[in-house]
Amino acid sequence: MGASDPLVGVPSSGGGREEKSVLPVKGSPKGHPFMIEPPHPGGVSMGVSRRNLLTGAAAATAVVAFDPTRQSWLGHAAAQGCPGAIRIPRLDGELLFDAASLDVGATDFGHLVERRPAALLKPGSVRDVQRAVRFANRHGISVAMRGQAHSCFGQAQALCGIVIDTRTLDAIHSIDASGAWVDAGVKWSTLTLATLAEGLTPRVLTDYLELSVGGVLSVGGIGGAMNRYGFVADNVEALEVVTGDGCLHTLRHGDLFRSVPGSLGQFALIVRAKVSLDPAPTQARVYDLVYTDLSQFIADQRTVANDERFDFLEGQLIANDSGGFDFLLQAAMWFDAGSEPDDAALLAGLSPVATTTTDQPYFDWLNRVAAAEGFLRSIGLWETPHPWSDLFLDDRSVESYMRWTLDRLSPADLGFGLALLYPFKRRATRARYVATPNSRLVWAFDLLRFPFPDPAVIQALLDQNRELYEEAARLGGKRYPVSALDFDQADWIEQYGPRWRSFASRKRRYDPRNVLTPGQHVFGS
Numbered sequence: 001m002g003a004s005d006p007l008v009g010v011p012s013s014g015g016g017r018e019e020k021s022v023l024p025v026k027g028s029p030k031g032h033p034f035m036i037e038p039p040h041p042g043g044v045s046m047g048v049s050r051r052n053l054l055t056g057a058a059a060a061t062a063v064v065a066f067d068p069t070r071q072s073w074l075g076h077a078a079a080q081g082c083p084g085a086i087r088i089p090r091l092d093g094e095l096l097f098d099a100a101s102l103d104v105g106a107t108d109f110g111h112l113v114e115r116r117p118a119a120l121l122k123p124g125s126v127r128d129v130q131r132a133v134r135f136a137n138r139h140g141i142s143v144a145m146r147g148q149a150h151s152c153f154g155q156a157q158a159l160c161g162i163v164i165d166t167r168t169l170d171a172i173h174s175i176d177a178s179g180a181w182v183d184a185g186v187k188w189s190t191l192t193l194a195t196l197a198e199g200l201t202p203r204v205l206t207d208y209l210e211l212s213v214g215g216v217l218s219v220g221g222i223g224g225a226m227n228r229y230g231f232v233a234d235n236v237e238a239l240e241v242v243t244g245d246g247c248l249h250t251l252r253h254g255d256l257f258r259s260v261p262g263s264l265g266q267f268a269l270i271v272r273a274k275v276s277l278d279p280a281p282t283q284a285r286v287y288d289l290v291y292t293d294l295s296q297f298i299a300d301q302r303t304v305a306n307d308e309r310f311d312f313l314e315g316q317l318i319a320n321d322s323g324g325f326d327f328l329l330q331a332a333m334w335f336d337a338g339s340e341p342d343d344a345a346l347l348a349g350l351s352p353v354a355t356t357t358t359d360q361p362y363f364d365w366l367n368r369v370a371a372a373e374g375f376l377r378s379i380g381l382w383e384t385p386h387p388w389s390d391l392f393l394d395d396r397s398v399e400s401y402m403r404w405t406l407d408r409l410s411p412a413d414l415g416f417g418l419a420l421l422y423p424f425k426r427r428a429t430r431a432r433y434v435a436t437p438n439s440r441l442v443w444a445f446d447l448l449r450f451p452f453p454d455p456a457v458i459q460a461l462l463d464q465n466r467e468l469y470e471e472a473a474r475l476g477g478k479r480y481p482v483s484a485l486d487f488d489q490a491d492w493i494e495q496y497g498p499r500w501r502s503f504a505s506r507k508r509r510y511d512p513r514n515v516l517t518p519g520q521h522v523f524g525s
């Protein structure tokens, strides 16, 4: 597959993508830089401009039909005068057109891009998702699920399309040792508390629990238990999904079951999942091992990743007094009172300069980011731009890449945030479309930046993201696609490498009109 034939027959629901630039928009909240994408000139514009969206706000409840010829929503009177008008399907939930709802659909945690949808659906049922997708498919309108919108660069947005806000799909249907059946909009914090009440726990969790089940399963989901169990998305027993034609599928095996987890909402929207569960421990013993030498840190990380001695394994760059970074290997063991871990055996053969060991309740450890969130909210940096970088590095070049990176990266580039760096075994992962380097160990390298919201600073950090990605990709690395990185189709072809052809072929099969999840820009929309 050459770059000259990137679409391999997949139509673009939105036409060509506009050239974008980060612009401080006058009047934008707190003067943040917003990237505004105008409607696609050659694609489905739906006749929606900011002005008629606001008009729509005034008449929010009066929208009853859709004019496929002019690609616009119609009120009662206009619908009567339009012979081709198609009535909006009856819904159990609400389809909203008011400015406040469209603002919700146009924002995410990154606060870097803003693409307004034409409508926001708060589904009242799974059938509503089917109705919306069927409608969108018939009329060539793009549609995106929005979980908690904690991705950073418009991934859950749909310019002039329909955004489905999954927060109303929030039921936990059952929990037992065979798994937990949950709606896509349930947050991992809610699910984990509910499973712990039954003495059970999800096997792999993200560091931050206020993310949606559907969102995490769609991007992959990384966390400290994946060295043993793979991505969060590798730990589902069954899925209910809606494909691009609006059909509902219950999956326990087969091609779609193996393709959807981690495939960025490109083939189907997840409406329910049965999440794998294990017996829950009550306590976590956390080991913080500090290193001043990168080589030793990497060597010890490799040792403990390879022999899988810990239940949980992560690592960080930590600012030191000389303006650079030291390194933290952070590991944990789960246990119950009376069966404490053997510290000497766990720390044998490792050479940190300092070690701290602490015990805490299991859920407190899982929920550790909550305190950081509280602090960041208190200093006003939670709702500001977040130019995060998330990469998977090839183990064979991780040390040279990190030395190159440390020459360019300073603690100031993180603001009040942090940098993660830790390995996991590639063979523990199964999600076929979460692209990772083909080394035996893969390193997650994440810059979770909370910088001062100055447009020039933000632009410089976005530029740095690109530079870090380019060098990582040159060495076989991949992007974890929740980050703030402007990715075009050539980048996606490089990202998927030999799997691009099968990815595009499944797109044609499961979403032939290319209506699902345009915000990832995989298929040019």
Ligand SMILES: Cc1cc2nc3c(=O)[nH]c(=O)nc-3n(C[C@H](O)[C@H](O)[C@H](O)COP(=O)(O)OP(=O)(O)OC[C@H]3O[C@@H](n4cnc5c(N)ncnc54)[C@H](O)[C@@H]3O)c2cc1C
Binding pocket: 109, 144, 145, 146, 147, 148, 149, 150, 151, 152, 155, 156, 157, 166, 184, 205, 206, 207, 208, 211, 212, 213, 214, 215, 216, 218, 219, 220, 221, 222, 223, 264, 265, 268, 269, 270, 271, 369, 482, 517, 519, 520
């Ligand atoms: C503080 C913080 C900590 C984080 N920690 C981690 C971490 O430890 N590990 C990690 O992996 N990530 C982490 N993330 C990154 C990331 O934002 C989430 O993994 C991701 O966004 C999923 O959660 P969400 O509900 O916010 O999804 P969204 O951002 O809403 O959606 C992500 C993508 O999936 C699509 N999507 C959403 N729901 C569905 C669905 N039901 N069906 C199909 N497609 C869907 C969206 O359209 C979008 O393209 C963190 C983010 C923040 C802000």
